[in-house]
Amino acid sequence: MVIGLILAIVVGITLGLVGSGGTILTVPILVYLMGVNPILATTYSLFAIGITSFVGAVKGYREKEVDVKKVFAFGLPSLVMVFITRTFILPLVPDVIHIGPWEFEQEVLLMIIFAFVMLASAISMIKGANNDTTIIPERVNTPLSLVIGQGVFVGMVTGVVGAGGGFLIIPALINFFRMPIKRAVSTSLAIIAINSFFGVLGDLEKFAEFDWLMILTYTFLTVLGLFIGFAVSRKMDGKSLKKLFAYLILIIGAYILFREVFVEGNI
Numbered sequence: 001m002v003i004g005l006i007l008a009i010v011v012g013i014t015l016g017l018v019g020s021g022g023t024i025l026t027v028p029i030l031v032y033l034m035g036v037n038p039i040l041a042t043t044y045s046l047f048a049i050g051i052t053s054f055v056g057a058v059k060g061y062r063e064k065e066v067d068v069k070k071v072f073a074f075g076l077p078s079l080v081m082v083f084i085t086r087t088f089i090l091p092l093v094p095d096v097i098h099i100g101p102w103e104f105e106q107e108v109l110l111m112i113i114f115a116f117v118m119l120a121s122a123i124s125m126i127k128g129a130n131n132d133t134t135i136i137p138e139r140v141n142t143p144l145s146l147v148i149g150q151g152v153f154v155g156m157v158t159g160v161v162g163a164g165g166g167f168l169i170i171p172a173l174i175n176f177f178r179m180p181i182k183r184a185v186s187t188s189l190a191i192i193a194i195n196s197f198f199g200v201l202g203d204l205e206k207f208a209e210f211d212w213l214m215i216l217t218y219t220f221l222t223v224l225g226l227f228i229g230f231a232v233s234r235k236m237d238g239k240s241l242k243k244l245f246a247y248l249i250l251i252i253g254a255y256i257l258f259r260e261v262f263v264e265g266n267i
Contacts, residue, residue: 016229019185020166050196060186085159086202118253
């Protein structure tokens with residue numbers, strides 16, 4: 001429990017540094033270090049990171065680093081998909097899922113999917129880590145259909161695995177909207193906050209199961225880490241930060257997959 005709360009500060013630092021990584025790190029921390037059920041952990045994660053991201057987004061907005069138009073263009077289809085996924089799709093998923101000769105409990109399959117999402121995200125970030133995002137390039141016109149498609153995909157991932165989607169939002173903002181990293185971080189935090197809050201709205205019935213002391217303490221520590229991350233980001237190179245974070249995600253994703261498949265023997 002204590003280690004998990006200490007790592008909450010690290011989670012906040014990653015949000016402040018690179019605008020992502022909050023929920024994708026929080027779920028494993030809650031499940032493996034704090035003994036939270038994986039299904040409930042996704043709701044805890046959305047709650048804690050939603051509040052933390054909102055605090056960061058307000059700070060970014062006051063510094064005029066949040067691109068409000070992109071928040072709506074990218075975020076609206078994303079948040080709609082989050083709400084649909086959490087409210088209507090996930091409740092239809094059976095507790096035990098059969099895939100060919102294998103049988104998975106819903107909780108186990110959730111963690112395996114989560115691991116694959118982490119690995120894919122890490123590989124994508126490692127490949128793009130050498131892109132120079134400190135210079136604002138020429139404006140590009142991104143097709144609306146592509147923007148909506150990106151938003152829907154992020155919303156679906158957010159809804160299924162309880163991740164705010166920053167590890168997908170940041171590459172999209174940089175690659176498709178050509179944003180510099182600082183502006184992308186602030187805009188990402190705004191979108192994560194909206195996605196997370198709508199995800200929580202789809203899980204309101206789980207509030208009765210909340211350990212409020214634990215989750216509020218965790219949230220407070222992530223907010224503390226957020227401001228530490230903001231302070232550190234002013235002194236560190238953006239490329240190094242992205243690459244370091246990508247390898248961290250890669251290691252954690254590989255660990256989750258190894259644990260669920262080989263240690264727990266779920267396949």
